[in-house]
Amino acid sequence: MSDAENGTNGGRPPLRSRAWFDNPANPDMTALYVERYLNFGISLEEIQSGRPIIGIAQTGSDLSPCNRHHLELAKRVREGIRDAGGIALEFGTHPIQETGKRPTAGLDRNLQYLSLVESVYGYPMDGVVFTIGCDKTTPAALMAAATVNIPSIALSVGPMLNGWFKGERTGSGTIVWKAREMLAAGEIDYKGFMELVASSAPSTGWCNTMGTATTMNSLCEALGMSLPGSAAIPAPYRDRQENAYRTGLAIVEMVHADRKPSDVLTRTAFMNAIRVNSAIGGSTNAPIHLNAIARHMGVELNLSDWEDHGAEIPLIVNLQPAGEYLGEDYYRAGGVPAVMGQLFRAGLIDGSALTVNGKTVEENVGTVEVEDPKVIWPLDAPMKAHAGLSVLSGNLFDNAVMKLSVISDEFRERYLSDPADPEAFTGKVVVFDGPEDYHHRIDDPSLGIDERSILIMRGAGPVGYPGGAEVVNMRPPAALIQAGIHALPCLGDGRQSGTSGSPSILNAAPEAAVGGTLALVRTGDRVRIDLGTRKVDLLVDEAELAERRAALAVDYVPESQTPWQEIHRSLVGQFDTGAVLENAVKYQRIAQTKGIPRDSH
Ligand code: FES
Numbered sequence: 135m136s137d138a139e140n141g142t143n144g145g146r147p148p149l150r151s152r153a154w155f156d157n158p159a160n161p162d163m164t165a166l167y168v169e170r171y172l173n174f175g176i177s178l179e180e181i182q183s184g185r186p187i188i189g190i191a192q193t194g195s196d197l198s199p200c201n202r203h204h205l206e207l208a209k210r211v212r213e214g215i216r217d218a219g220g221i222a223l224e225f226g227t228h229p230i231q232e233t234g235k236r237p238t239a240g241l242d243r244n245l246q247y248l249s250l251v252e253s254v255y256g257y258p259m260d261g262v263v264f265t266i267g268c269d270k271t272t273p274a275a276l277m278a279a280a281t282v283n284i285p286s287i288a289l290s291v292g293p294m295l296n297g298w299f300k301g302e303r304t305g306s307g308t309i310v311w312k313a314r315e316m317l318a319a320g321e322i323d324y325k326g327f328m329e330l331v332a333s334s335a336p337s338t339g340w341c342n343t344m345g346t347a348t349t350m351n352s353l354c355e356a357l358g359m360s361l362p363g364s365a366a367i368p369a370p371y372r373d374r375q376e377n378a379y380r381t382g383l384a385i386v387e388m389v390h391a392d393r394k395p396s397d398v399l400t401r402t403a404f405m406n407a408i409r410v411n412s413a414i415g416g417s418t419n420a421p422i423h424l425n426a427i428a429r430h431m432g433v434e435l436n437l438s439d440w441e442d443h444g445a446e447i448p449l450i451v452n453l454q455p456a457g458e459y460l461g462e463d464y465y466r467a468g469g470v471p472a473v474m475g476q477l478f479r480a481g482l483i484d485g486s487a488l489t490v491n492g493k494t495v496e497e498n499v500g501t502v503e504v505e506d507p508k509v510i511w512p513l514d515a516p517m518k519a520h521a522g523l524s525v526l527s528g529n530l531f532d533n534a535v536m537k538l539s540v541i542s543d544e545f546r547e548r549y550l551s552d553p554a555d556p557e558a559f560t561g562k563v564v565v566f567d568g569p570e571d572y573h574h575r576i577d578d579p580s581l582g583i584d585e586r587s588i589l590i591m592r593g594a595g596p597v598g599y600p601g602g603a604e605v606v607n608m609r610p611p612a613a614l615i616q617a618g619i620h621a622l623p624c625l626g627d628g629r630q631s632g633t634s635g636s637p638s639i640l641n642a643a644p645e646a647a648v649g650g651t652l653a654l655v656r657t658g659d660r661v662r663i664d665l666g667t668r669k670v671d672l673l674v675d676e677a678e679l680a681e682r683r684a685a686l687a688v689d690y691v692p693e694s695q696t697p698w699q700e701i702h703r704s705l706v707g708q709f710d711t712g713a714v715l716e717n718a719v720k721y722q723r724i725a726q727t728k729g730i731p732r733d734s735h
């Protein structure tokens with residue numbers, strides 16, 4: 135008897151798809167399940183052959199241009215699955231596109247997570263290829279992989295080719311922040327602004343800067359959830375097609391080996407990823423997403439781990455916004471393996487962590503060298519020492535993060551140069567209630583914004599601006615830009631785009647909408663920011679704050695516009711704990727702990 139006939143899988147757990155397609159104990163239901171999957175031409179012999187059924191979670195669509203190339207790549211994934219002896223079933227997922235989705239793509243991360251869990255758990259799949267790319271698609275996939283815990287591998291779509299304008303590299307997002315300053319200063323007109331920004335998107339793929347997409351795809355590889363060397367391959371390259379094919383081969387092998395996310399997503403893997411995030415100059419969105427994945431995997435991970443394990447790691451990847459280069463350069467320089475190879479040989483990451491291909495980090499990257507030291511610098515002569523994230527706290531919030539790698543010399547000089555107190559400065563705040571308020575008033579001279587002002591954005595967190603808006607990086611008033619001031623300290627309960635080089639204090643929790651002290655700040659108050667002690671304090675006494683709280687009339691939770699906004703608001707946690715749906719966290723490894731769902735008829 136074959137494995138399929140005797141219901142075994144060579145001594146390994148039986149394939150879960152057999153419960154749908156070949157269950158001798160329940161022929162009625164087997165017939166019902168099988169017949170409909172035959173209707174597009176799969177034969178009965180194939181579907182009952184005992185081959186692994188592999189889902190391909192398709193995130194590409196016209197609504198998701200960053201991931202759209204997956205529509206092509208999936209064909210090569212299918213070929214890999216078939217050549218390895220599996221059967222592919224591709225399915226669509228809820229679209230997420232970072233810049234196109236209003237009010238936020240962050241709102242959709244948890245929705246895509248939920249839909250992926252339902253799809254992967256509720257349909258006949260023995261393994262799954264998650265297609266990832268644009269910012270939130272990677273965490274949504276890894277969160278779902280963790281919750282369901284069947285063999286899972288991620289396939290990145292890859293970055294766009296480098297953007298160019300008049301002989302200079304123009305990077306996604308980063309050029310927008312620069313171009314809006316130029317527009318505000320009258321250096322370019324509207325048409326010039328559009329041309330400059332469009333030049334940064336020359337091909338299919340995700341943002342070619344070290345924004346949240348390159349960050350999260352790099353960290354997915356660092357975690358061991360995608361094939362080594364895969365994250366940085368530009369989307370249009372032939373290597374990307376080949377990588378799609380190899381991913382298809384790999385997932386079938388993973389099913390036979392019963393290698394699951396729980397074998398890969400260990401605390402060791404997360405520690406490695408935190409260190410890689412510092413070395414690449416990764417996005418401030420990384421802690422939100424990695425903490426979310428860890429919570430769904432049941433792995434202990436706190437915001438303090440980012441400071442404790444990542445702050446001392448140097449920046450070595452010279453990509454915009456912290457540096458000069460873009461995605462194609464990153465790939466040619468060796469990508470994630472070249473970064474991890476250096477970190478491993480310096481004893482900064484743990485080589486014993488297992489990855490999807492069944493090999494350890496050491497086996498995958500232990501001897502990989504950098505191909506271009508202008509793009510990936512040597513660890514012993516880095517671009518910046520201590521480049522990780524700093525975790526700040528104080529009376530204004532319990533937690534917020536700041537990316538140390540983007541603090542410019544100009545910024546340091548202006549704010550952190552008092553010899554008596556070199557790591558701290560105090561400024562008068564100007565408070566904005568949401569991005570509309572900011573856009574409306576930023577150039578209003580009556581606000582009196584000067585080079586020592588601190589700009590505060592509130593009402594932009596996971597509850598207040600459902601999902602959390604990337605609006606904390608605010609440009610200074612045009613008059614200040616014309617005077618040569620390119621960045622003011624910004625602080626808020628929202629996020630900042632990973633493509634922004636602004637030295638902002640972000641993701642402050644608790645947000646104003648859930649009663650955080652940020653709700654009580656008034657324009658003209660003074661705030662002290664001490665990067666030495668990691669303290670941010672509102673210099674207003676307790677009694678005054680209590681009075682303000684009692685008199686607080688503003689509701690920072692606007693009316694929900696869709697059912698999901700309302701549901702999300704009622705269930706979501708704060709940024710410091712991953713902004714997950716809190717009641718989803720108890721569902722862990724459900725393929726093992728909950729078994730197979732009941733029959734549908
Ligand atoms: Fe989709 Fe940047 S907007 S990757």
Ligand code: MG
Nearest residue numbers: 232604631632
């Ligand atoms: Mg973004």
